[in-house]
Amino acid sequence: MLFDQAIDIPETLKGDAVSVTLMEERARYNLRIKSTDLTEFKKLTGLKLPRKINTSSAAKDVTCLCVGPDEWFVIAEAKSKAKLDKLLAKASNKFVCSVTDISHRNVGFEITGAKASRLINVGCPLDMAIEAFPVGKVTRTIFESAAILLRRTGEESFQIECWRSFGPYLRDFFVRASRDF
Amino acid sequence: MFEIHCPYCDEKRPEIEFAYAGEAHIVRPNAQDQGEMSDADWSQYMFIRDNVRGEHCERWWHQHGCNMFFNAVRHTVTDKFVMTYKMGKSRPTAKQIADAKK
Ligand SMILES: [Zn+2]
Numbered sequence: 001m002l003f004d005q006a007i008d009i010p011e012t013l014k015g016d017a018v019s020v021t022l023m024e025e026r027a028r029y030n031l032r033i034k035s036t037d038l039t040e041f042k043k044l045t046g047l048k049l050p051r052k053i054n055t056s057s058a059a060k061d062v063t064c065l066c067v068g069p070d071e072w073f074v075i076a077e078a079k080s081k082a083k084l085d086k087l088l089a090k091a092s093n094k095f096v097c098s099v100t101d102i103s104h105r106n107v108g109f110e111i112t113g114a115k116a117s118r119l120i121n122v123g124c125p126l127d128m129a130i131e132a133f134p135v136g137k138v139t140r141t142i143f144e145s146a147a148i149l150l151r152r153t154g155e156e157s158f159q160i161e162c163w164r165s166f167g168p169y170l171r172d173f174f175v176r177a178s179r180d181f
Numbered sequence: 182m183f184e185i186h187c188p189y190c191d192e193k194r195p196e197i198e199f200a201y202a203g204e205a206h207i208v209r210p211n212a213q214d215q216g217e218m219s220d221a222d223w224s225q226y227m228f229i230r231d232n233v234r235g236e237h238c239e240r241w242w243h244q245h246g247c248n249m250f251f252n253a254v255r256h257t258v259t260d261k262f263v264m265t266y267k268m269g270k271s272r273p274t275a276k277q278i279a280d281a282k283k
Binding site for chain 1: 182189190191192194195197198245246247248249
């Protein structure tokens with residue numbers, strides 16, 4: 001399936017203060033595993049899952065995000081999918097865990113620019129100050145009643161993931177909200 | 182909108198991320214007892230609640246966050262959250278509640 005077949009979003013939003021880009025296809029996994037197995041998991045797969053809740057670790061092309069005491073997202077370049085499929089299948093044979101491929105369930109947006117955090121605060125009440133939400137912090141939350149995954153990738157850049165079916169709604173919302181800036 | 186402290190995320194989060202999940206510390210009868218229980222006892226467990234006017238121990242679910250259930254002491258009149266604590270911890274004592282208010 002082509003990435004943009006199921007989501008009708010024509011172009012990227014480019015502004016002086018904030019830009020929103022629909023991300024390329026990604027390999028995404030939801031992973032539930034006991035936190036006591038993390039050391040063994042790293043030995044087997046080479047993936048370093050962050051232990052602290054709401055933090056993320058980025059290594060080369062793979063980002064691991066901790067969203068709960070025993071829940072992680074693994075997001076990687078699409079070209080790494082075959083490799084990760086094998087690695088995680090191996091892990092699921094060894095550990096009591098659950099691995100779900102959600103590559104096509106989600107779409108991702110990159111939000112960049114001086115007013116990126118202002119745009120997020122239009123639909124989400126979390127404190128986006130750099131002290132309260134530092135680079136690398138990640139969380140599930142609500143954006144204008146849509147459930148999202150939010151990660152700060154830089155001082156002025158964020159990544160938002162949502163279910164594919166919410167994509168057009170969020171994209172439309174970004175466009176209208178950014179008219180105020 | 183007010184904020185609720187999630188004991189798993191260990192930070193205050195907006196209330197829209199949370200869902201209420203009923204009174205806390207109600208022990209489910211074990212499977213064997215369930216077979217031998219009278220209907221009256223079962224309905225007591227199932228439906229009868231204290232409906233406290235004041236500080237109430239109740240379950241909350243950080244649905245759009247870490248996805249964990251936890252317990253909270255909330256005043257049912259003022260809606261003020263006195264404290265929140267992880268699942269598995271026993272009902273806070275009067276002293277613990279008083280300390281949390283300080
Ligand atoms: Zn939480």
